[in-house]
Amino acid sequence: MPLPTSFIIQTNIQSPPRGLPFYSPLPFSPLPFTLPFHFIIHTMGTATDNFWVLALFSKCDSNSNTQNILCLAFLLLLAWLATAFLYWAHPGGPAWGKQRWRSSSKRPNPIIPGPRGFPLIGSMHLMARLAHRQLAAVADRLDAKRLMAFSLGETRVIITSNPDVAKEILNSSVFADRPIKESAYSLMFSRAIGFAPYGAYWRTLRRIAATHLFCPKQINGSESQRFEIAEQMVEALRNGNTACMPVRQILKRASLNNIMSSVFGKKYELSSSLKNVGEAEELSRLVEEGYDLLGKLNWSDHLPFLSALDPQKIRLRCSNLVPKVNRFVNRIVEEHRAQTREKKNSNSTDFVDVLLALQTSEKLSDPDIIAVLWEMVFRGTDTVAVLIEWILARLILHPDVQSKVHEELDLVVGKSRPVTESDIPELVYLQAVVKEVLRLHPPGPLLSWARLAITDTMVDGRHVPAGTTAMVNMWAITRDPSVWAQPMEFLPERFVGRDGEVEFSVHGSDLRLAPFGSGRRSCPGKALGLTTVSFWVASLLHEFVWLPSELNPVSLSEVLRLSCEMQFPLTVKLNPRRSV
Numbered sequence: 110m111p112l113p114t115s116f117i118i119q120t121n122i123q124s125p126p127r128g129l130p131f132y133s134p135l136p137f138s139p140l141p142f143t144l145p146f147h148f149i150i151h152t153m154g155t156a157t158d159n160f161w162v163l164a165l166f167s168k169c170d171s172n173s174n175t176q177n178i179l180c181l182a183f184l185l186l187l188a189w190l191a192t193a194f195l196y197w198a199h200p201g202g203p204a205w206g207k208q209r210w211r212s213s214s215k216r217p218n219p220i221i222p223g224p225r226g227f228p229l230i231g232s233m234h235l236m237a238r239l240a241h242r243q244l245a246a247v248a249d250r251l252d253a254k255r256l257m258a259f260s261l262g263e264t265r266v267i268i269t270s271n272p273d274v275a276k277e278i279l280n281s282s283v284f285a286d287r288p289i290k291e292s293a294y295s296l297m298f299s300r301a302i303g304f305a306p307y308g309a310y311w312r313t314l315r316r317i318a319a320t321h322l323f324c325p326k327q328i329n330g331s332e333s334q335r336f337e338i339a340e341q342m343v344e345a346l347r348n349g350n351t352a353c354m355p356v357r358q359i360l361k362r363a364s365l366n367n368i369m370s371s372v373f374g375k376k377y378e379l380s381s382s383l384k385n386v387g388e389a390e391e392l393s394r395l396v397e398e399g400y401d402l403l404g405k406l407n408w409s410d411h412l413p414f415l416s417a418l419d420p421q422k423i424r425l426r427c428s429n430l431v432p433k434v435n436r437f438v439n440r441i442v443e444e445h446r447a448q449t450r451e452k453k454n455s456n457s458t459d460f461v462d463v464l465l466a467l468q469t470s471e472k473l474s475d476p477d478i479i480a481v482l483w484e485m486v487f488r489g490t491d492t493v494a495v496l497i498e499w500i501l502a503r504l505i506l507h508p509d510v511q512s513k514v515h516e517e518l519d520l521v522v523g524k525s526r527p528v529t530e531s532d533i534p535e536l537v538y539l540q541a542v543v544k545e546v547l548r549l550h551p552p553g554p555l556l557s558w559a560r561l562a563i564t565d566t567m568v569d570g571r572h573v574p575a576g577t578t579a580m581v582n583m584w585a586i587t588r589d590p591s592v593w594a595q596p597m598e599f600l601p602e603r604f605v606g607r608d609g610e611v612e613f614s615v616h617g618s619d620l621r622l623a624p625f626g627s628g629r630r631s632c633p634g635k636a637l638g639l640t641t642v643s644f645w646v647a648s649l650l651h652e653f654v655w656l657p658s659e660l661n662p663v664s665l666s667e668v669l670r671l672s673c674e675m676q677f678p679l680t681v682k683l684n685p686r687r688s689v
């Protein structure tokens with residue numbers, strides 16, 4: 110890189126006082142020569158750096174080696190601090206500064222605005238706790254809602270809170286990859302759909318899942334299983350303490366059982382007295398642990414020099430978890446292998462059967478099968494339970510809306526029978542409630558998993574280098590008054606059209622509300638997820654009036670893990686509506 114003369118630092122100044130080699134402030138240097146700034150910029154970690162270090166050594170006076178080494182160390186420290194400061198001073202912080210100074214070509218395009226954060230770590234603090242809220246506030250303050258740059262240690266990140274720019278990012282093939290997190294890699298997710306690199310393997314997995322797990326025929330085929338689980342939930346709620354009933358565990362267990370049935374063909378009961386509960390309990394613990402690990406911001410992902418230390422013990426916990434998951438899923442795969450012959454004439458196939466029956470070109474290895482199955486259980490469990498809990502909380506806080514849902518249920522279904530899935534298309538208001546909750550409480554406010562730029566590209570007229578992580582702040586978009594009228598109000602009516610039809614698709618075509626993402630890597634489980642949520646909410650509402658518990662009032666405080674959950678688990682009071 111050619112350097113302007115203003116970038117030359119004079120260092121031919123006096124030696125420091127004897128015995129205080131590190132005492133001198135910056136203008137005092139023991140070295141009687143000039144150091145080009147080029148040296149300073151490249152002091153960290155390249156072959157060129159080594160060359161400069163050797164060159165410096167050769168210039169030192171051999172009679173005062175110790176002093177020179179100390180001086181050199183001091184100089185290197187200064188150079189390192191200067192570099193860190195220089196990188197940090199760039200809009201967007203150190204990772205963006207590093208990219209700018211190291212890239213050989215000068216690009217005239219406008220720089221993306223963004224917070225500097227702190228030297229070295231950049232804006233890692235913004236990802237702590239409620240990242241979606243903190244990032245939205247900073248973007249607002251810097252007038253960078255369309256596109257903001259920030260640094261997570263050495264990771265360059267862009268984020269948008271604008272639907273048009275979100276569309277540009279999510280629908281571009283350049284952003285069809287995902288940044289790989291160490292925990293995702295350790296937990297085998299790089300071999301499953303969510304974190305597999307964009308390419309032939311990922312396409313094959315998506316195709317298999319779309320054909321055998323998420324297609325309408327398959328979703329309709331598992332209706333009776335969802336019905337059975339809805340009945341079990343109602344039963345569990347009726348038999349519990351209806352004056353003060355915590356619901357989270359029931360929802361999570363119902364979700365887990367549902368996905369276990371679709372994926373593994375395993376049926377578990379909600380009631381703890383029934384068999385198989387040990388297995389369900391074990392799986393639930395494995396999912397919880399995986400969830401916690403994947404939801405954490407791993408410092409080592411962004412500050413590689415910390416990697417060897419594993420300061421948050423994430424690698425250690427992953428390596429403890431993986432053998433347990435392998436053992437669990439492998440046992441189920443082996444059971445299926447053993448049963449294959451008996452099942453030949455049976456119509457009931459689950460996802461394990463499908464993966465085992467794949468023919469040569471698509472055939473997956475055993476570790477790949479385990480990774481894919483584990484991911485489905487993992488992804489399909491929490492998202493559904495988290496969303497239902499938010500919906501129930503909102504309905505308790507807005508009794509007028511709950512009454513309208515009840516009126517609709519009475520009109521469409523009637524009190525004499527339970528809800529069935531064929532009723533759902535007619536429950537227009539209930540579907541609008543689900544959408545309004547997705548708007549105010551998207552389970553993935555930052556769309557859960559980010560995207561990665563495969564090549565250099567332009568976003569909103571600005572240059573984004575390959576290797577940049579891209580995020581969409583869906584939470585900020587859905588609360589933006591320039592996007593939604595009265596965004597803070599809970600108004601399901603906004604999704605009911607003039608002709609009493611449900612308006613607005615949340616499947617990713619309109620980025621004003623795209624809780625399942627958009628483009629090539631959008632959620633493949635959205636139809637299954639929405640069907641399950643709508644049907645179970647309808648069933649729970651049909652059976653009970655949901656009221657706040659006197660001891661634990663509903664709080665809308667959030668906690669962001671992999672999904673954004675209610676911070677205080679919902680506890681309710683229930684009044685039955687239908688006699689059994």
Ligand code: HEM
Pocket residue numbers: 279302303304315368484485486488489490492493496552553556557558559624625626627628629630631632633634635637638639642
């Ligand atoms: C309410 C329910 C759900 C919500 C809100 C949700 C949300 C999301 C979001 C935001 C993404 C990232 C999309 C993007 O990058 O554009 C995603 C990806 C994914 N979801 Fe879902 N999801 C839900 C249910 C499910 C279910 C039930 C399954 C499977 C059983 C599932 C499996 C996946 C997978 C495998 C991916 C990764 C796709 C890829 O990278 O190609 N999701 N989901």
